[in-house]
Amino acid sequence: MPSTIPxxxxxxxxxxxxxSLFQDVSLGEARFDDVNLGGATFQDVSLxxxxxxDIDFSGASIADANLAxxxxxxxxxxxxxxxxxxxx
Numbered sequence: 001m002p003s004t005i006p007x008x009x010x011x012x013x014x015x016x017x018x019x020s021l022f023q024d025v026s027l028g029e030a031r032f033d034d035v036n037l038g039g040a041t042f043q044d045v046s047l048x049x050x051x052x053x054d055i056d057f058s059g060a061s062i063a064d065a066n067l068a069x070x071x072x073x074x075x076x077x078x079x080x081x082x083x084x085x086x087x088x
Contacts, residue, residue, distance in 0.1 A: 070077040 067077045067081070072080065
């Protein structure tokens with residue numbers, strides 16, 4: 001299916017894009033405010049240097065991820081996982 005959105009900067013304010021497909025798309029430096037991604041699937045996605053704040057990750061699953069340098073509340077995730085593995 002050809003794209004219905006031309007290249008360039010766009011705003012989508014107060015719209016429903018439910019069921020949309022974004023494939024081989026660059027959203028670098030995009031900003032998402034008050035966005036519902038519940039039930040979304042992310043595969044082969046780069047979130048390098050992305051920033052998340054005031055996020056609800058309840059029930060989220062992360063698998064096969066490069067977590068090098070990733071922090072949660074200032075703590076390296078790799079350190080958290082290493083400490084967890086020692087306790088289990």
